[in-house]
Amino acid sequence: MLLPLLLVPPAIAGLAYLFLYGGIEGPIDWAMDTATHGSRDHRRIALTFDDGPDPQRTPALLDALAELDVRATFFLVGGAVDAHPELAARIAREGHEIGNHTYTHRYLPLARSRRVAEELATTDAAIERATGAVPALARPPYGGRSTRNVRVFERHAKRLVLWDVNSNDWRGAAAETVAARVLERTRPGSIILLHEARDGGEVTIDAVRLLVPALRARGFELTTAGRTLESRAGT
Ligand SMILES: [Zn+2]
Structure with a gap:
């Protein structure tokens, strides 16, 4: 798929890429009802933490x-759940x-459907073994998706579930910078992307401590992604 795209002018290749693999709220997402935020009419918002559980960060978070x-949403990696089911x-x-x-947290757009199905099924099984419940929500690594694999x-x-506010907490900025960035971009219904498992992850925890009171002071109600999306239908 990529090779033919390299032979056409970049603008057309870019458009083709967006169509086939989906930018945020691109054609695939319109078709598949991908969620990047909840209703803009309610002040519910969600903090989401990706890539855990992690023995260095999860307990402190x-x-x-x-x-x-605060109740939040954790998008967990199946391999890490099997390594740390107690977390x-x-x-x-x-x-x-x-x-x-x-x-395995691989970039999925070029993966075969069977591979994507295995990724989801093994993670569901790991989470069910650890917690007794199968998750209803999923987030592809890096937000990467294609028409074929969103069907899986x-x-x-x-x-x-994707996000409409990217904290960029993985880029090494100070907690104050991360918190200010999120605060500036958060709107009613926002789903905020943060990470619990990575080097320097203390920044994320410090940013959360700054963010939560600041968001509440602006009248936002912090809840889970599932609850933030409840009121999305019809908006
Ligand atoms: Zn991730």
């Missing part, structure tokens, strides 16, 4: 969320929502 009395169990026990973030998500009864 959960402690912070408990102190702040996945704690996430669920403390009232957070869990989503499927695939087993659909066949696994997964709601595809």
Whole structure:
């Protein structure tokens, strides 16, 4: 698929790429009802944490969320759940929502459907073993998706959830910078992308401690992605 695209002018290749693999809210997402945010008429918003569980970061993040009395959504990697099932169990026990973030965290758009199905099924099984429940939501690694593989998500009864606010917390900026960026971009219904498992992940936890009171002061209600999307129909 990519080779023929290299032979045509970049603008056309760019458009073809957007059509085939989907930019955020590109044609694929209109067709598949991919969610990047909830209703703009309600002040519900969701913090989402990708790539865990992680023994270095998850316990401190959960402690912070408990102190702040926030319920959030965790898009977990199946392989990490199998390595640390007790952390996945704690996430669920403390009232957070869990989503499927695939087993190996590979970029999926060029993967075969069978491979995508395996990624989803093995992660569902890992999460069910650890928590007793199969997740209803899923987020593809890097947000990467194609028309073909979003259908696999659909066949696994997964709601595809992306984000409309990217914290860029993986780029090494200070917590204050990350928090200010999120605060500036958050609107009613926003779904905010953060990461719980990576080097320097303390920045994310510090940013959350700054963000939660600031978002509440602006009248936002922090809840799970599933709940933020509840009111989306018809908007
Ligand atoms: Zn990820």
